[in-house]
Amino acid sequence: xxxxxxxxxxxxxxxxxxxxxxxxxxxxxxxxxxxxxxxxxxxxxxxxxxxxxxxxxxxxxxxxxxxxxxxxxxxxxxxxxxxxxxxxxxxxxxxxxxxxxxxxxxxxxxxxxxxxxxxxxxxxxxxxxxxxxxxxxxxxxxxxxxxxxxxxxxxxxxxxxxxxxxxxxxxxxxxxxxxxxxxxxxxxxxxxxxxxxxxxxxxxxxxxxxxxxxxxxxxxxxxxxxxxxxxxxxxxxxxxxxxxxxxxxxxxxxxxxxxxxxxxxxxxxxxxxxxxxxxxxxxxxxxxxxxxxxxxxxxxxxxxxxxxxxxxxxxxxxxxxxxxxxxxxxxxxxxxxxxxxxxxxxxxxxxxxxxxxxxxxxxxxxxxxxxxxxxxxxxxxxxxxxxxxxxxxxxxxxxxxxxxxxxxxxxxxxxxxxxxxxxxxxxxxxxxxxxxxxxxxxxxxxxxxxxxxxxxxxxxxxxxxxxxxxxxxxxxxxxxxxxxxxxxxxxxxxxxxxxxxxxxxxxxxxxxxxxxxxxxxxxxxxxxxxxxxxxxxxxxxxxxxxxxxxxxxxxxxxxxxxxxxxxxxxxxxxxxxxxxxxxxxxxxxxxxxxxxxxxxxxxxxxxxxxxxxxxxxxxxxxxxxxxxxxxxxxxxxxxxxxxxxxxxx
Amino acid sequence: xxxxxxxxxxxxxxxxxxxxxxxxxxxxxxxxxxxxxxxxxxxxxxxxxxxxxxxxxxxxxxxxxxxxxxxxxxxxxxxxxxxxxxxxxxxxxxxxxxxxxxxxxxxxxxxxxxxxxxxxxxxxx
Numbered sequence: 001x002x003x004x005x006x007x008x009x010x011x012x013x014x015x016x017x018x019x020x021x022x023x024x025x026x027x028x029x030x031x032x033x034x035x036x037x038x039x040x041x042x043x044x045x046x047x048x049x050x051x052x053x054x055x056x057x058x059x060x061x062x063x064x065x066x067x068x069x070x071x072x073x074x075x076x077x078x079x080x081x082x083x084x085x086x087x088x089x090x091x092x093x094x095x096x097x098x099x100x101x102x103x104x105x106x107x108x109x110x111x112x113x114x115x116x117x118x119x120x121x122x123x124x125x126x127x128x129x130x131x132x133x134x135x136x137x138x139x140x141x142x143x144x145x146x147x148x149x150x151x152x153x154x155x156x157x158x159x160x161x162x163x164x165x166x167x168x169x170x171x172x173x174x175x176x177x178x179x180x181x182x183x184x185x186x187x188x189x190x191x192x193x194x195x196x197x198x199x200x201x202x203x204x205x206x207x208x209x210x211x212x213x214x215x216x217x218x219x220x221x222x223x224x225x226x227x228x229x230x231x232x233x234x235x236x237x238x239x240x241x242x243x244x245x246x247x248x249x250x251x252x253x254x255x256x257x258x259x260x261x262x263x264x265x266x267x268x269x270x271x272x273x274x275x276x277x278x279x280x281x282x283x284x285x286x287x288x289x290x291x292x293x294x295x296x297x298x299x300x301x302x303x304x305x306x307x308x309x310x311x312x313x314x315x316x317x318x319x320x321x322x323x324x325x326x327x328x329x330x331x332x333x334x335x336x337x338x339x340x341x342x343x344x345x346x347x348x349x350x351x352x353x354x355x356x357x358x359x360x361x362x363x364x365x366x367x368x369x370x371x372x373x374x375x376x377x378x379x380x381x382x383x384x385x386x387x388x389x390x391x392x393x394x395x396x397x398x399x400x401x402x403x404x405x406x407x408x409x410x411x412x413x414x415x416x417x418x419x420x421x422x423x424x425x426x427x428x429x430x431x432x433x434x435x436x437x438x439x440x441x442x443x444x445x446x447x448x449x450x451x452x453x454x455x456x457x458x459x460x461x462x463x464x465x466x467x468x469x470x471x472x473x474x475x476x477x478x479x480x481x482x483x484x485x486x487x488x489x490x491x492x493x494x495x496x497x498x499x500x501x502x503x504x505x506x507x508x509x510x511x512x513x514x515x516x517x518x519x520x521x522x523x524x525x526x527x528x529x530x531x532x533x534x535x536x537x538x539x540x541x542x543x544x545x546x547x548x549x550x551x552x553x554x555x556x557x558x559x560x561x562x563x564x565x566x567x568x569x570x571x572x573x574x575x576x577x578x579x580x581x582x583x584x585x586x587x588x589x590x591x592x593x594x595x596x597x598x599x600x601x602x603x604x605x606x607x608x609x610x611x612x613x614x615x616x617x618x619x620x621x622x623x624x625x626x627x628x629x630x631x632x633x634x635x636x637x638x639x640x641x642x643x644x645x646x647x648x649x
Numbered sequence: 650x651x652x653x654x655x656x657x658x659x660x661x662x663x664x665x666x667x668x669x670x671x672x673x674x675x676x677x678x679x680x681x682x683x684x685x686x687x688x689x690x691x692x693x694x695x696x697x698x699x700x701x702x703x704x705x706x707x708x709x710x711x712x713x714x715x716x717x718x719x720x721x722x723x724x725x726x727x728x729x730x731x732x733x734x735x736x737x738x739x740x741x742x743x744x745x746x747x748x749x750x751x752x753x754x755x756x757x758x759x760x761x762x763x764x765x766x767x768x769x770x771x772x773x774x
Contacts, residue, residue, distance in 0.1 A: 207678035636698035
């Protein structure tokens with residue numbers, strides 16, 4: 001137990017050191033201590049910029065061939081923080097902060113508002129924790145794939161080369177290809193996990209990756225709250241709207257995608273995207289409202305971090321920004337020229353140009369994100385190529401967003417659109433964000449978007465939560481006003497009843513969704529057996545000679561097996577989902593299917609000969625019989641959920 | 650100090666919630682990683698999966714403690730024995746045999762209602 005507690009303390013120290021310290025000192029260097037940000041803004045900015053700074057420090061060290069060890073990571077973060085603090089002190093001495101101070105905020109919360117916020121946050125954390133109790137164990141496929149690359153960084157102390165070998169046809173037979181580049185992974189998804197593991201010694205096959213994702217999820221809830229506070233800052237009920245937003249994004253629908261389910265599912269890129277997008281929007285709005293180039297530079301720095309972390313989120317952000325720009329131009333057509341002048345003044349400033357130059361240097365001199373190649377761009381842009389990419393129906397989108405959130409979100413959108421505030425920056429941003437996601441999810445062909453529509457749709461909950469909170473409080477405000485003006489045709493008591501029906505409806509919908517997502521028990525027993533068998537085989541497997549094939553259909557946590565071998569992303573090879581072998585559009589190799597499903601067939605024999613596959617990890621009940629029928633295999637390991645067959649050469 | 654607490658009460662509260670949650674989840678996951686805690690499974694494997702050695706190991710993570718093992722040469726039983734293994738226990742049983750050319754040697758182990766087997770077909774090249 002003492003060992004566990006000390007490892008936990010080290011883990012939390014690593015989290016604070018890597019995920020808060022560099023960003024906090026960076027913030028001090030740019031704005032000084034009295035910066036006008038609220039404590040919530042400081043927290044989300046410290047966290048977001050820390051992630052980006054650690055990523056960039058590791059990328060620069062990797063480019064300079066400095067080993068990414070515990071010492072170099074800790075040293076570079078310490079050095080960066082110390083330099084930032086020195087810069088802060090120097091700038092303070094020369095009085096540089098006065099002109100860069102952000103506008104003082106007046107977002108102090110009342111006693112009851114503070115209690116409401118703390119209660120909502122408590123409920124949010126509590127519900128998610130209850131869900132994660134049964135799902136925090138490392139079993140998810142996506143997380144297993146991602147953690148392989150993070151472990152590569154920790155093990156080799158180098159940046160990974162994203163490539164994999166595959167089974168390919170060769171003449172009459174089959175062989176294993178030379179490693180080929182894969183564009184599915186982006187370096188920012190893996191660096192922070194590698195850094196935390198290096199510093200804390202946390203094992204990748206543990207709860208630690210999910211716990212980090214949980215922190216990111218809560219940070220995104222906080223970022224949306226901060227964004228709502230900023231958008232509705234000038235509204236008389238601004239703080240209450242933001243609290244309603246916190247309720248819509250926090251405890252209700254707390255588990256459905258892209259929230260806690262993405263935490264345990266290991267959808268790292270989306271999790272980061274859902275944090276960085278509202279954070280970047282927050283600083284874009286602040287920059288334009290306060291006309292401060294340093295705030296715009298911060299927003300762009302966050303977008304740069306996003307671009308090094310997740311391509312889909314970056315893509316969505318660009319579309320959201322484009323829609324915002326379009327809507328703002330339409331709404332403010334008369335004064336457009338003066339706005340453009342303001343924008344140009346902000347853009348052509350040393351801060352913004354500095355970030356742009358830094359971004360260009362990072363992309364072209366330090367590390368080019370893997371998705372910036374023509375084939376990856378082709379796969380995301382163009383006429384939708386598959387039925388899953390041609391857009392969702394409205395009912396599918398409603399089910400993704402949550403019925404209550406969709407209804408109130410649309411109400412909020414309509415109210416905002418027809419209100420006099422729609423010309424403001426805050427309104428334009430939230431409308432642009434929501435409309436972009438509606439079009440991208442429902443009619444992607446209009447925008448030439450060729451990305452799975454359900455993946456885009458998962459992003460819509462954030463703008464919808466903001467619009468829902470706005471709608472709810474606006475309706476409440478109208479109700480309250482109508483009560484003070486007795487000239488209404490409708491009896492005010494009916495309005496009160498209607499309001500409470502609304503409130504019950506959205507609460508019930510959100511909590512029903514939570515309860516349906518809660519699982520009664522995890523599959524840890526099966527996963528433990530997978531890990532045990534993997535450890536057993538990894539002790540004997542010769543990385544040069546032995547080739548392992550495992551099944552993805554019936555084995556639990558099979559994506560994590562590769563972390564025991566660390567012999568390539570596709571080691572062991574995998575028999576994928578059966579339907580993949582029948583895909584008429586993308587014809588796939590059949591060897592991985594044949595070698596497990598029909599090991600005695602002529603085709604399978606060719607595959608065994610060509611690939612050298614000599615170990616097979618399969619489920620004993622579903623795939624054991626076909627091996628036991630022949631005398632070509634040894635059954636060398638057996639447990640309730642997994643068995644290993646060996647094909648002696 | 651009071652001003653600091655007042656200004657940061659929301660973030661501090663959230664920090665406490667998160668710290669408690671993370672610690673609790675890590676503790677839960679630590680128990681889940683324990684192959685014995687709340688588990689009911691056992692494994693049977695050859696000490697060396699690649700060589701001709703027939704030594705095998707039983708690893709118990711179930712509530713059953715009595716294991717009965719049998720060694721078959723093709724279909725005839727040649728050895729048998731019993732082992733008592735507490736939960737978390739592990740035992741390696743040596744098996745020596747000769748003249749096994751192209752013969753299937755099967756190790757069958759039963760515990761409670763469950764039986765598992767492993768085998769090798771040795772060729773003396």
